[in-house]
Amino acid sequence: MKKWLLLFVFALLVVAGCANKAEEEELAYLDVKMAVEEKLPANEEVELACFVTYGDEKVTDASEVKFEVWKHGDDNREKIEGKHAGDGKYVARYTFETKGTYTVVAHVTAKNMHNMPKVDIVVE
Template identity: 40%
Template sequence: MKKMVAAVLFSAVFLLNGCGSEENKAQTAAETPEVLDVKLTGPEKVKPGENAAYEAAVSYGDEAVTDADEVEFEVWKDGEKNDSKMFKAKQEDGVYRFETEFKEDGVYTVQSHVTAKKQHSMPTLKVQVGDADAATKQPEEDQSHHH
């Protein structure tokens, strides 16, 4: 009798454990995080004194992110990163935007800083202003950083 009760209990535990692990596998697959994707766009050549608009289209999987924790744009002239300027973005339907004016010739970097869905992305874009030659000022480097 004891063996039969033990066998029934063992079988019940085994069956319940098996069902639970399938459920856990399905739940784990559904919770696999997507990658935060930021597409930074805007003019790569402008004239000094000209306004230029830059946009960061933010998505997570197939959905636009309209509730990012933080979106800022940083702009600096090559060789002057310590003098960079930060700009808050305006959001509309998952696209974050800002406008700036480049006052003098040179090669500049525009970098978006996007924090959303517990991820951070910092893509960059080089901008040639006026007569500056973007090709000779800076070697090619990684254009996107994810954390």
Template identity: 40%
Template sequence: MTKKGYLLFAILVFTFISGCSKESKLPELIEVKVELPSVIMINKEVELQANVTQGKEQVSDADKVEFEIWREGQSDEEHKKIEAEINKDGNYYIKETFKETGKYFVIAHVTARDMHTMPKVEFEVAE
């Protein structure tokens, strides 16, 4: 190889190595905290909330927040899906009235900032 060949090879290797060594910073994941009243009674309207954050920042620009609710033993077709609204505190919420006692589940489906998360919470509805 000639001097030009070695020089060209060295430049190519240096370019390749420097391109691979750049550290790319990934965005922080979104986090969702589902908040429910401590006691949920049948035939009483309650508010279910999803507090969405990314790092220490409140996320108030989610593409979609939807609550999926069902009673234990119900089929997938019986799950109720309700799109959330945002309140003045930046939390996403729905209001719901439960007609039967028992064990229930809620999944907060959140799509925000090119990410999706879906935390699931179990709760009881009492008489």
């Protein structure tokens, strides 16, 4: 009887150890790094960009990438679709028509997660 109890406890420990390893592997998260210059020119087309990773993997199949842009003090917000440019980089082209301080937020959905990093930029 002791033999069966020990065997059962050993099997339980093995299964628990495997479950913990699987949980550790699933701890990856969606990371989005903005790649937008802090100072940009007015009335010139510029690149809004971000790099998307999930753990060590570069995300090439995000279900949504949009850049939301608005000028400080203005309620008018624009959303521009981002396109995959390779190696987990997503870009959109945009022209800031007036000088001032703007906020750019990347709305990224991938791997059943959503991330919204934000950066403030000065347009001169």
